[in-house]
């Protein structure tokens with residue numbers, strides 16, 4: 001009789017354990033299957049993010065003001081396939097407001113990082129620190145999210161070409177990662193800033209698992225080669 005009771009208890013415990021494991025596996029699987037369909041527009045203040053959002057949404061060249069909250073919408077890209085509805089979010093660039101993008105990285109499909117090419121030299125450090133933070137984000141790196149670096153304001157004579165911006169960013173990331181690597185242990189597990197690229201090798205964007213593209217644009221100009229169509233093509237490719 002006692003034997004039987006023991007057996008029943010063992011079977012009950014085993015069943016509960018199996019159910020628990022099954023529940024965890026199902027939760028994990030459905031969590032990973034969360035639909036990733038969001039395109040986020042990031043970059044420091046005044047780079048042209050809201051201008052880009054408005055161009056994507058209705059192809060309008062409008063005067064914009066410093067954003068204090070995000071612009072978010074689901075829409076087909078202006079003058080593109082109506083069937084393809086994009087979820088796009090433009091975040092404020094102010095350093096105290098920009099952190100909100102982190103809530104969306106688990107469902108991010110693509111990142112458009114906008115740079116003011118005319119003031120890049122002056123803002124190089126801030127731009128690189130923000131880009132570094134995005135590249136090192138757990139979800140952006142694990143999901144190998146594609147990144148488009150839009151070198152905006154090319155209408156200014158002093159605007160740097162995309163090749164120069166790319167090289168400058170690589171050099172600055174190289175400097176930053178050595179200082180960051182030293183402080184990694186202090187950070188909380190979920191937000192660990194991974195070392196970017198290969199150790200013992202100068203940083204190159206090609207060393208990352210993400211596909212990283214650079215384009216030049218002038219989002220305030222309505223002319224045909226403003227770069228907006230390349231940005232839309234990239235979004236459609238990554239849809």
Ligand SMILES: Nc1nc2c(ncn2[C@@H]2O[C@H](COP(=O)(O)OP(=O)(O)OP(=O)(O)O)[C@@H](O)[C@H]2O)c(=O)[nH]1
Nearest residue numbers: 046047048049050051064066067093153218219220
């Ligand atoms: N000359 C020139 N001006 C531009 C271009 N793109 C945007 N601007 C202007 O730059 C300013 C900032 O543009 P926004 O789109 O508001 O910049 P933002 O990145 O959204 O800025 P925050 O919301 O403050 O982070 C505005 O006055 C735009 O009209 C461009 O390609 N050329």
Ligand SMILES: [Mg+2]
Nearest residue numbers: 049050066067
């Ligand atoms: Mg804005």
